[in-house]
Amino acid sequence: MICGYLLARAGVDVIVLEKHKDFLRDFRGDTIHPSTLELMAELGLLDAFLMLTHDKVREVAAEIGKDRFRVGDFTQLPTRCKFMVFMPQWEFLDFIAGEAQKLSTFHLFMEAEVTQLLARGRQITGVRVRTPDSEGDITANLVIGADGRHSTVRAKAGLKVLDIGAPFDVLWLRLPFESGDPTEPVARAVSGNFFIMLNRRTYWQCAMIIPKGGFADMKAEGMGGFRARLRICAGFARDRADSIASFDEVSLLTVVIDRLERWSRAGLLCIGDAAHAMSPVGGVGINLAIQDAVATANILAPVLRQRPASAAELRRVQRRREFPTRATQWFQVQVQNRVLAPTMRATMTPTAPLALRVLNRWRWLRQWPARMVGIGVRPEHVRPEIFQARR
Numbered sequence: 001m002i003c004g005y006l007l008a009r010a011g012v013d014v015i016v017l018e019k020h021k022d023f024l025r026d027f028r029g030d031t032i033h034p035s036t037l038e039l040m041a042e043l044g045l046l047d048a049f050l051m052l053t054h055d056k057v058r059e060v061a062a063e064i065g066k067d068r069f070r071v072g073d074f075t076q077l078p079t080r081c082k083f084m085v086f087m088p089q090w091e092f093l094d095f096i097a098g099e100a101q102k103l104s105t106f107h108l109f110m111e112a113e114v115t116q117l118l119a120r121g122r123q124i125t126g127v128r129v130r131t132p133d134s135e136g137d138i139t140a141n142l143v144i145g146a147d148g149r150h151s152t153v154r155a156k157a158g159l160k161v162l163d164i165g166a167p168f169d170v171l172w173l174r175l176p177f178e179s180g181d182p183t184e185p186v187a188r189a190v191s192g193n194f195f196i197m198l199n200r201r202t203y204w205q206c207a208m209i210i211p212k213g214g215f216a217d218m219k220a221e222g223m224g225g226f227r228a229r230l231r232i233c234a235g236f237a238r239d240r241a242d243s244i245a246s247f248d249e250v251s252l253l254t255v256v257i258d259r260l261e262r263w264s265r266a267g268l269l270c271i272g273d274a275a276h277a278m279s280p281v282g283g284v285g286i287n288l289a290i291q292d293a294v295a296t297a298n299i300l301a302p303v304l305r306q307r308p309a310s311a312a313e314l315r316r317v318q319r320r321r322e323f324p325t326r327a328t329q330w331f332q333v334q335v336q337n338r339v340l341a342p343t344m345r346a347t348m349t350p351t352a353p354l355a356l357r358v359l360n361r362w363r364w365l366r367q368w369p370a371r372m373v374g375i376g377v378r379p380e381h382v383r384p385e386i387f388q389a390r391r
């Protein structure tokens with residue numbers, strides 16, 4: 001959506017195809033990072049964006065057993081907004097779609113699923129699209145696969161995927177929000193469980209991190225065992241475990257970390273999770289996807305306004321974004337192997353690692369985890385000469 005908006009704003013004719021009829025899909029993260037807010041400011045959209053209902057998070061903490069450790073501090077970041085915004089992702093997407101639809105060069109088709117690529121020899125020339133009423137072809141100078149970690153585009157393009165692997169899955173569930181609850185997000189390690197709670201105002205969106213494939217064992221154990229586990233890890237919300245009536249209210253999300261060897265071929269480019277599926281660790285995948293979108297538009301908009309992009313020009317996007325991707329995935333693998341895996345193996349609450357105690361003690365150091373999550377590696381900026389508003 002961001003890539004489509006930026007290209008359209010630069011004067012390139014764009015069609016965005018989304019297979020669902022709305023953006024109401026749970027749950028891919030509610031985080032709008034300080035770097036994205038910086039882009040909003042560069043595009044002149046920040047004030048309007050901040051008018052939408054949202055929560056600001058300035059500090060991130062982790063709980064180990066009963067002890068609380070401050071681990072990240074956004075107030076020290078060199079960005080205009082010294083906070084992370086939490087907002088349901090569909091509202092963010094609706095906002096960008098609304099801005100994009102003010103441009104005559106932007107076209108959004110909902111319930112339009114890409115099922116095939118069109119090709120002339122080795123050159124991709126467009127896509128086949130299925131809608132509820134029909135099927136048809138759209139030809140294009142460039143197809144950008146931004147269709148997520150189960151990307152149809154990358155599969156149909158035959159691009160080789162390097163699977164990095166993740167030893168855990170995530171169970172999503174909701175617990176009721178009660179007045180007097182804290183409002184900040186909570187990450188908690190207790191007795192072999194890792195549990196995250198995100199405030200959605202009327203309920204808590206909760207993530208239980210489990211060993212890969214462990215959901216089948218939990219189901220075999222039954223709801224009694226599952227609720228007992230919930231009571232251990234839900235902290236102040238432990239008495240709400242009974243609100244989960246059955247496993248139908250618990251959804252499994254298989255976590256993947258992978259990346260493409262080559263992000264492009266003639267007439268086609270993959271970005272975001274389609275090029276590099278990110279795990280939820282650190283809540284950085286949205287940031288990376290948006291940064292890819294900006295880099296793509298910065299590199300390709302001046303070309304696409306004149307002519308189709310060459311294979312070499314498409315490869316420039318990967319050259320620009322591969323290092324941030326590798327560095328971030330390396331960080332996610334370290335966290336999953338050094339923190340998550342031992343926590344899930346342990347039967348007792350772990351003692352807080354030294355790094356956590358040091359971060360909690362020195363505020364200045366807490367800017368570094370915040371930078372990794374809030375800004376990331378090699379932040380992108382909108383090139384003003386390309387993105388003069390064209391209405």
Ligand SMILES: Cc1cc2nc3c(=O)[nH]c(=O)nc-3n(C[C@H](O)[C@H](O)[C@H](O)COP(=O)(O)OP(=O)(O)OC[C@H]3O[C@@H](n4cnc5c(N)ncnc54)[C@H](O)[C@@H]3O)c2cc1C
Nearest residue numbers: 018019028029113114147148272273280283284285286289
């Ligand atoms: C459980 C979980 C929690 C996460 N939490 C966070 C978090 O808190 N913060 C964070 O930064 N990241 C988080 N991530 C990672 C983040 O969700 C992704 O990295 C990010 O959404 C990638 O954005 P994207 O635009 O590349 O893909 P997506 O957000 O997956 O968007 C792809 C879009 O393409 C559409 N689509 C798919 N196939 C087709 C098709 N054939 N035709 C047309 N449309 C199609 C989909 O409907 C979807 O709208 C989480 C990931 C998981 C799995």
